[in-house]
Amino acid sequence: MRLNELDIGPLPEDAHARLIHLSNVLGRVLFDSVRNPARERAQAMPEGVRREAEMLVDDVLYGVAQILDGVTRPIGNDRLDMQLVISARLRHKGSGEVGEVVELGPNGEGLCMGFAGWVEGDFGSLSS
Numbered sequence: 001m002r003l004n005e006l007d008i009g010p011l012p013e014d015a016h017a018r019l020i021h022l023s024n025v026l027g028r029v030l031f032d033s034v035r036n037p038a039r040e041r042a043q044a045m046p047e048g049v050r051r052e053a054e055m056l057v058d059d060v061l062y063g064v065a066q067i068l069d070g071v072t073r074p075i076g077n078d079r080l081d082m083q084l085v086i087s088a089r090l091r092h093k094g095s096g097e098v099g100e101v102v103e104l105g106p107n108g109e110g111l112c113m114g115f116a117g118w119v120e121g122d123f124g125s126l127s128s
Contacts, residue, residue: 006032009125011090020109022088022102024124027114031123035061058119065115070106 008025012018035057042053066072068086075082083106090100105111117123 016109019102019104020114021124021126023104023109023111023114024118024126025088026086026104026111027118028123028126030061030064031118062112062115065111068105069108069111071112 006025006028009021012021038057039054042050042057045053067084070083072084075084085103086105088102088104089098090102091098
């Protein structure tokens, strides 16, 4: 493993279990990269303001999860519909070759459902 690399652990063989696992990886990345640093910065704020800021960060991240889950108004024009998609590309470290692509949203397990667990520190098998 590389220094500071987030260990995704062993991937489940079952496709549905793998989808949930990789969705939890996405949640862990969002929280490690966005939520946790924002909450750390908020520690310097007065308590009431800090609580509001922490709730605001969670509201924004939940909104992002909704967008990635496809919970948006229709997007498009007279001829085309547009769909926002997020996927996990699993690449072999030696060759860089893509071995598998797993769509996490909008046709995944439901990132919004995962969010409820993530705020409680539940990232499935990634929880520490």
